[in-house]
Amino acid sequence: MATLLSVTLSSCDRDLLETFPNDRLSESLFWHNENDAKLAANALYADLDGVNIISWDALTDIAHTNQNFDVQAYIELGSYDATSSKIYTEWANAYKGIRATSYFLANVDKVTTANTALINQLKGEAKVLRAYQYIKLAGLFGDVPLITTPLSIEEGRSLTRTPVSQIWDFVDQELSEAAPLLPLTYAAADKGRVTRGAALGLLARANLWAGRYQKAANAADQVIKLGVYGLYESYEKLFSYAAENNREVLLDNQFIKDTYPNTVFQTLAPYSQKNGGSSYVPTKVLADLYETSTGKRITDSQSGYNPTQPYVNRDNRLKYSLYLEGDILPSGAVFKPQPTSGTSDAIGSTYIASTTGFNIKKYINTEDYANPANSGINIILLRYAEVLLTYAEAKIELNQLDAEVLTAINTVRNGRGDVKQPSITSTSQAELREIVRRERAVELAFEGQRLFDIRRWKIADKVVPGPVYGITYVSANGSLTTVQVVAVNKVFDVNRHYLWPIPQKEIDLNNSLVQNPGW
Structure with missing residues (x-):
């Protein structure tokens, strides 16, 4: 009996040693x-x-x-x-x-x-x-x-x-x-999976970045002709929960509160919003790129731009992309970034508050205010507006300046209910090149495209270096004052950067x- 028990226990010991890891699956089981x-x-x-x-x-x-x-x-x-x-x-x-x-x-x-x-x-x-x-x-x-x-x-x-x-x-x-x-589309349960449009849209992006313009134009044209995609009706709501999985999105990273969250609210929100991080903030360069509502640059003497009311009568994408003086925040408070405002968003009130007086508005949703580190908003990686601008840019670089180029640009400029910039009519390659580059900057701001754009255009060493400026406001003595971020001088070395x-x-x-x- 003792011998039998000993053999049995020995056999059990060997079985105990033959275990599978409990934190992963063996390939033999998968x-x-x-x-x-x-x-x-x-x-x-x-x-x-x-x-x-x-x-x-x-x-x-x-x-x-x-x-x-x-x-x-x-x-x-x-x-x-x-x-x-x-x-x-x-x-x-x-x-x-x-x-x-x-x-x-x-x-x-x-x-x-x-x-x-x-x-x-x-x-x-x-x-x-x-x-x-x-x-x-x-x-x-x-x-x-x-x-x-x-x-x-x-x-x-x-x-x-x-x-x-x-x-x-x-x-x-x-x-x-x-x-x-x-497939072109998926049932609701599989929304977010890669589609044919995402593959072709990335094909257009890749060939544009590579300078292979005909291939870029062809791939973008294929996306357009799929007939699946279009602009979402509201630029203001494009980055909201209500707009998730809309027809403009070709590819995104899908998040779920509590289960698979992101920290976009905590990272970008103004400091007054539950200690928002203001980790990355807009600059005056971007704010100045948005045209007036008449379709003119603010430097144009005929634009109607008023520096004492800099955000009045501007391209609506400005106020939908940046928090500006007087905006209502998710908390219900008013955004007041001027240094003398006495609010926690005032420039200089804390090292976390925006040093430019601007904050990013995209992806900042009221639904995330209660728990800023637990956002479930999807982060868009590729959308139809980019495809249209890719198509236009590629055709411009090929000097194929036909009506389709203008249609692509103007669809982005005025194809939504809340963005109605005057249509472009120019047929000059140089002018259209400048226009499409500006459109990419303002339309795709804070969507991860600008760094790659200015490098492939070989203009980074011209546009990046120098001080960083922010809001312009009327100071206590009645003069206009433009904020300059302290002790920051951006550098871009043409020889290596x-x-x-x-x-x-x-x-x-x-x-x-x-x-x-x-x-």
């Missing part, structure tokens, strides 16, 4: 059925960008990193190098997404199913999500390692950088192959990676 494939594809969306896209605009002329001790502030000042944690984080997050999608594509065919259409759709989603990361990496760093399969640690130590032209080739091929695998440095951590781990020029 990749069996359609549900496994769909769950794995769902997980890929977590690597999409979110609130961080807004931070990119603060590295340009239209916004500013509000706290000077923020790691990103050093990039504005030009006093950063390859050890910057901001730069490493963007690199690491992108390659995390690439690894996840590559792993999915290497394993999804293990699933046994007759539903090949579903598997092909999921493959298409993964290809688009991987291409999204490569578009960003190419825009930020230029040549980067092209990885399409899961790598071992040792393989990762010998990677080299792939010429950026080949990255663009890969992205073009991936998105072109993915588009026909994807058009590309970020490859993170030093990556070079330390792999000496086959060659650093970008000037770093």
